Amino acid sequence: MTEVLRLCLDLNIWCAALLADFKGRQNTASQILVAIVRQGDCAIAPVQLIISWGMLNRLQKVLEQDLEVSRPTASLYIQTIVAYAQTGASSMQPQLTLGGTGVIPVRDAEDGHVLETAIAGRADVLVTANFKDFVTQETRIILPQRHAVYLSPQHSFHIVHPYLMMDWLREEQLPTV
DSSP states (O other), X not given: XXXXXXXXXXXXHHHHHHHHHHXXXXXXXXXXXXXXXXHTBOSSSBEEEXXXXXXXXXXXXXXXXXXXXXXXXXXXXXXXXXXXXXXXXXXOOOBOOOOOSSSSOOSOHHHHHHHHHHHHXXXXXXXXXXXXXXXXXXXXXXXXXXXXXXXXXXXXXXXXXXXXXXXXXXXXXXXXX
C-alpha cells in the first residue's frame, strides 16, 4: 500500500465534474475523483492533489470562455481546488511548473504542461479522459485507450482513464509501475 496517493487530475476531469454538477448528475467518475481529492483520502491511501498554477490558469480560461461559466463561479472553483491541494495529505501548494518548454514532445502544449506537472509533483497517477494525447516515446501502453505507464529516469507513473481509475479504487489497489 502506498503511503500517500499523489493524484494529478487532467483539466477535462475538473470540467466534467463541474458540468455534471450543473446538470444535476451524481456519482460520475469525474465527480467521484474530485470528491476523493476534496476528502483527501480514499481506500488506497491518503490523497494529495498534484496541480500547477499553469493548469489552474488554463482551467479558469476554459471555464469562462469555452463553458461560459461566470467569472465569480470560475474563480471560486479555482480557489476551491487550491484549497484541496493545500489541505491534502502532504499540504502542498500548487506547483510552479513552467510548461511549453518543449522538453516533453506532445501534440498539445496544454497536455505537455499537465504531464510536466505530474512529473514535477511526483504523481503516482495522472487521470485523463484524453488518454491518447499523453502517449509519448516515454510511455508504455498497458491497455489501449485506458492505461499507460510513463517511464523516465526521474519519475515513473500511471496515466489512466477515469473509468479504469474507478476500478482500481473499487479494488482498493494500484498496480505497480
